[in-house]
Amino acid sequence: MGLTRLRRRLDEIQRLRWFRIVVTVAVLGAAGGFFGSLLAIRTNWDRQAEAISAKLGGEEAVTWGLLLRDDGEFTIDGRTYSAPLDVIETLVAEDGSTQDVQRVVFLLLRDSIPDWAPRWLLLETSLAWQLMALTAVVGVAIIWMGLLVPVAMLLLGGSALAAVFWVLGWSQWIGVPLAIGVLLSTYLMLIRGLQLLLSGRRGWMAVAHTLLWEASRTRLALAFVVTLLIALPLLPLSLNLEAPIDQVVQAYLARSLSLAFLVTAFMVLLLGCGTICFDIRDRHIWHLTTKPLGRANYLFGKWAGVMLLGGVMLTVAGSWSFGYIQFLRTSNLPRTTAEFLAQEDLLNDVLVARTSMKPVYEELDEAGMTGRIDQIILEDPAFADYAEADIPLSTYRTLRKRVYEEFDQQRRRVETMRDPATVPWKTLHFEGLGDARAKGLPLRLKFRLYGGLSDEHNRCLIGVATGDDLSDAVLGPFIPTLPQHIDIAPSAINEDGSLDVSIVNLTQHEPPKGDEWRGPIDLQPLAMSGGNRDPFAVFWLEDEFEIGYPDGTFGTNFIRGLLVLWLKLAVLAGFACGVSTTLSFPVACLVVFSAYAAASIAPWLSLSMVAYGAGNDSPETVGEYIQWGIEGTVRTVAGTMVYLLRRFGELQPIDQLITGKMVTWAWFREALGMALMWGGGAMILGWIVLTRRQLAIYSGDQ
Amino acid sequence: MQSKNDTLIVEARGLTRAxxxxxxxxxxxxxxHIDxxxxxxxxxxxxGxxxxxxxxxxxxxxGLLKPTSGRLSVLGRPPTDVAVKRHIGFLPEETYLYRYLTPLETLDYYGRLFxxxxxxxLRRSEQLLEMVGLAGVAHRPVGEFSKGMMRRxxxxxxxxxxxxxxxxxxPTSGLDPIGTRQVKDLILDLRQRGKTxxxxxxLLxxxxxxxxxxxxxxxxxxxxxxxVDELLEDSERTVIRTGHLDQATIDRIDEVLRASGQAIEQVERPRQQLEELFLDIVEAARRERAETSGATEGGQTAAFLQEGPVQGEAVIEQLEQSVERQQVARVIDPSTATADDGGEAVLDALLDAPETPPAKAKAVPPAAPSNVDASLIDSLMQDDASDGDKPGTDA
Structure with missing residues (x-):
């Protein structure tokens, strides 16, 4: 009772106008002080960087460069700057010339930043300004929305727990309770903000508004919210921070976003089913439908509330993940060459939005297919007893499948020079690169090759050429089964936006030492010449050979990715709300979770169906008939499921974000279409049921 | 007793639900098949x-159930029409409210739906909470309430x-006598404003x-x-209430009655009603400022419920403006029974005062102990044709 009274008293105090004004001034002052200090540090950093750049890039650059290379330090304006000698040697040449002045400056000033100052904010001052504005807005919003007491209690509680961890010496745990407090506060603020947005007088707004209360006060949804907001700050503890930074970031992105989507999807499904089923079961709907609230409005309000709640959870989780990635990216400044390379890979391969193209492969037309089948029938002794028209349909289908698979493998395969039927290179045609050509964006060919024993400890030689001419190409090593890349200049792109890339099989040659690609060299004679190794055919999988170029920032790509995830949640919410107008809670849950699982595995199921085979078209015995019936049923059900749900499973923006690929607006439109078609369709069916369903029951005793 | 006007709020013809x-x-x-x-x-x-x-x-x-057959209109429109519901208030048999909302949030929610x-x-919510005696628990979740508080x-x-x-x-299910009395007062207040x-x-x-x-x-x-008067009048009995009479006076009255061929069947001193006793005790406790964590004494009828009278006809006209009203055959008014005047001579002999029409008291307890209601229900239970003798009774 005492705590309740205290809380009420504090709540009353925070509603006082003078109190709000005082706290507002304090928050604005704190935000200004913190970020102002950061900006001052950055200004000082820029001044020193300018002085170092002037020395290393000026007339006496060589002198200063040699001084740095020899001593690992020098003094400018009375201040000494130093760096590890092994790193300096990779950046300053023996003649004293500096290859990358900015990197040297960065290295020399790495210790001039106070420990408390976030590096990533210092690196990007525009972000610091934005965060200062955001902090001020959020702080003022918390105060004037009446959330100061709960937020302060959460932050104080988190701080107290962090202090306990600090005293116990559990340094890696210190940030966890603070982060949980921040995340819960953010969640509260967003929910309150949404409720303000939904404070209109429309019926669906009232329903959605109340659903947010339901989610915040009942165990069903709250369990998921708390689980997610506690698990997210714990995730960093699962990371191997000794690994290269690009892999650490990829691992965190994958885990945090996958966890956020999974937990939110479960919550959306349960809450979507529960809120309507329980309204009907507990007869709340008697109150609602005897008010001037149309049933479409009721259903739409429930859907909007569930969807918005999912959006809030994704926003909180996404903001946290994005912020933590920036922290990871900038908090561990690279000191060794490997760290620099990892940092480069992070920026070029992960924290980027890369538009990717796959080769336009040759297609097998019907004439080609028929010709090849006829050839097999003629040549294969197994078919010697058949007249052409007598071949069973199932056998014919098997042959078609075999021909197509052979053709598909052949177009992703480069034979060796020892195969007299073909040449040891394959030219792949890319299209749609006009934008990269116009903007002069560098291309990156990413591939993963297989061949021989596909042993990752093996190193082999491969050549890459652009255009038809193999005389101006590069060669270098490749390691089977490992992903690799090679950069291509945008000038290689044709005027029509197409690009031909030839892969030359040089596996009969010894690979060069080191990882550098070498060229130009005429690959044709090299490929046709003999070598001292046993060559093998090289091939790749369809999804593992593509060319791409940076076409946007990671931030905007990240937002698009979250939007696509949110629209997928909207599909689930619509489905859950629609189904729960008809079924009881347990049955509705069973249906929607089954559908969600089916949609998630539909892409893999699609692959499985290829292996499932064509089946026996001419059963003769009872057993064969039974088998035919079962297989046909399974194939029909699976085929329908794949046809309806595969795209839901294929739209995986998290995979795109992890690999630095663009989540295009086309994805967004597709997800929106899915939300409207599937989510909206389920809602319309639910509305039809709800308008025809008699919500009351017979309560008499006859 | 005639209604204030003849505008029909509900019309049902042959209404059947199987x-x-x-x-x-x-x-x-x-x-x-009810009309x-x-x-x-x-x-x-x-x-019933x-x-x-x-x-x-x-x-x-x-509109929660659809009739199996028959016609039904509410405020001149089908009961499933959303527009009709703007003018309807409904208290179900059990209160089905969200347990996680506070009373203030609950009223705000339903206010928004209107x-x-x-x-x-905000104004109406505060006035209503004051009226039903829940202003002191306006910030407690409804799920913590007792049944009576839920009804409020x-x-x-x-x-x-x-x-x-x-x-x-x-409406009075689960309410204490105070709440019951307030509900009755409220109903009478609302009737005065022309509400239906x-x-x-x-609870008879x-x-x-x-x-x-x-x-x-x-x-x-x-x-x-x-x-009510038509159904409850017992034409076979006459009750006279007066101040305390001594035995001699009673004997003299008995003599007068005997002269008219009647006799006193029972003489008793009326006892105080339990409801009155209860209310007196609670009132005394309140004067002593005894604390309670439950519902407090409700206030006056909410101010917004006392604002200008409303004409039901106006509401229907408003609804009719958008959709032409479906005509439903007018029902024949129930015949008003004439009072049996067989006892007037006796009354005239006893009291020379003119008869005053019975005024509808404001939520007073039953005037005298009576077993009329119970016997009526008993007779209904027997399901025979004897009810046909009652005025306005369906055959």
Whole structure:
């Protein structure tokens, strides 16, 4: 009772106008002080960087460069700057010339930043300004929305727990309770903000508004919210921070976003089913439908509330993940060459939005297919007893499948020079690169090759050429089964936006030492010449050979990715709300979770169906008939499921974000279409049921 | 007693509702061809034992159930019409409110469903909570409330839109005597403002105290209907109330009666009603400022419920502007029975004072102990044709 009274008293105090004004001034002052200090540090950093750049890039650059290379330090304006000698040697040449002045400056000033100052904010001052504005807005919003007491209690509680961890010496745990407090506060603020947005007088707004209360006060949804907001700050503890930074970031992105989507999807499904089923079961709907609230409005309000709640959870989780990635990216400044390379890979391969193209492969037309089948029938002794028209349909289908698979493998395969039927290179045609050509964006060919024993400890030689001419190409090593890349200049792109890339099989040659690609060299004679190794055919999988170029920032790509995830949640919410107008809670849950699982595995199921085979078209015995019936049923059900749900499973923006690929607006439109078609369709069916369903029951005793 | 005007708020003709099982066999005939008229401005009672069809009738009026056959209109429109519901307030038999909302949030929510402005919602919510005695627990979740407190908040939500047609299903169920009395007072207040009220109850005293007209249901059929006076009048008895009489006076009266061929059947001293006793004790406790964590004494009827009178006809006209009203055949008014004047000579001999028409008291307890209600229900239970003798009783 005492705590309740205290809380009420504090709540009353925070509603006082003078109190709000005082706290507002304090928050604005704190935000200004913190970020102002950061900006001052950055200004000082820029001044020193300018002085170092002037020395290393000026007339006496060589002198200063040699001084740095020899001593690992020098003094400018009375201040000494130093760096590890092994790193300096990779950046300053023996003649004293500096290859990358900015990197040297960065290295020399790495210790001039106070420990408390976030590096990533210092690196990007525009972000610091934005965060200062955001902090001020959020702080003022918390105060004037009446959330100061709960937020302060959460932050104080988190701080107290962090202090306990600090005293116990559990340094890696210190940030966890603070982060949980921040995340819960953010969640509260967003929910309150949404409720303000939904404070209109429309019926669906009232329903959605109340659903947010339901989610915040009942165990069903709250369990998921708390689980997610506690698990997210714990995730960093699962990371191997000794690994290269690009892999650490990829691992965190994958885990945090996958966890956020999974937990939110479960919550959306349960809450979507529960809120309507329980309204009907507990007869709340008697109150609602005897008010001037149309049933479409009721259903739409429930859907909007569930969807918005999912959006809030994704926003909180996404903001946290994005912020933590920036922290990871900038908090561990690279000191060794490997760290620099990892940092480069992070920026070029992960924290980027890369538009990717796959080769336009040759297609097998019907004439080609028929010709090849006829050839097999003629040549294969197994078919010697058949007249052409007598071949069973199932056998014919098997042959078609075999021909197509052979053709598909052949177009992703480069034979060796020892195969007299073909040449040891394959030219792949890319299209749609006009934008990269116009903007002069560098291309990156990413591939993963297989061949021989596909042993990752093996190193082999491969050549890459652009255009038809193999005389101006590069060669270098490749390691089977490992992903690799090679950069291509945008000038290689044709005027029509197409690009031909030839892969030359040089596996009969010894690979060069080191990882550098070498060229130009005429690959044709090299490929046709003999070598001292046993060559093998090289091939790749369809999804593992593509060319791409940076076409946007990671931030905007990240937002698009979250939007696509949110629209997928909207599909689930619509489905859950629609189904729960008809079924009881347990049955509705069973249906929607089954559908969600089916949609998630539909892409893999699609692959499985290829292996499932064509089946026996001419059963003769009872057993064969039974088998035919079962297989046909399974194939029909699976085929329908794949046809309806595969795209839901294929739209995986998290995979795109992890690999630095663009989540295009086309994805967004597709997800929106899915939300409207599937989510909206389920809602319309639910509305039809709800308008025809008699919500009351017979309560008499006859 | 006639209603204030003849505008029909509810018209039902041959209203029937059967419940069927999976095989479409009739499991229960909950409402069986009933005709019902509720006029604007009257308090209409729906009386009957459990399972008599009261709640099913109300559910059809609210559009929660569809009639199996027959015609039904509420405020001149089909009961499923959303526009009609803007003018209806409903208190169900049980209060089905969200347990996680506070009373203030609950009223705000339902106020929003009626499209009320924020300022109006806040004002009405505060007044209603004050009225039902829950102002002190306005920030406690409804899930923590007792049944009686739930009924109070349920009643408040039914009034948040200042309804023209209020449907109360067992409104006093779970309420203490104070709450019961307040509900009755409220009903009478609302009637004075011209509101139409449908009161469903099996608590006979409630119906008797506040209703203008009523129907009695049993087995889904109307067994009796008419005004309260018509249905309750016992033409075989005369009761005279006066101050304390000594035995000599009583003997003299008996002599006079004997001269007229009558006799005193029973002489008794009226006892105080339990309700009055209870209210006196609670009032005394309040004067002593005893603390309670439950509902407090309710205040006066909410101010917004006391604002200018509302004409039911105006509401219907408003609804008719958008859709042409479906004509429903007018129901024949129940015949008003003439009082049996057989005892007038006796009265004239005893008292020379003129007869004053009975005024509707404001939620007073029953005037005298009577077993009229019980016997009436008993007679209904027997399901014979003897009811046909009652005025306005359906054959």
């Amino acid at each position: 419940f069927r099982d999976f095989w479409m066999r009739t499991r229960a005939l909950a409402v069986d 019902l008229d509720i006029r604007s401005g009257e308090v209409f009672g729906l009386l 034992p459990n399972g008599s069809g009261k709640s099913t009738t109300i559910k059809m009026l609210l 499209g009320l402005r924020r300022a109006d919602r 908040i349920g009643l408040a939500q039914a009034l948040v839109n200042d309804p023209d047609f209020l449907i109360l299903d067992e 009220i449908l009161l469903s109850s099996h 005293g409630d119906v008797q105290d506040v209703c203008d007209r009523m129907v009695m249901l049993y087995g889904g059929r109307i067994r009796a209907k008419g005004t």
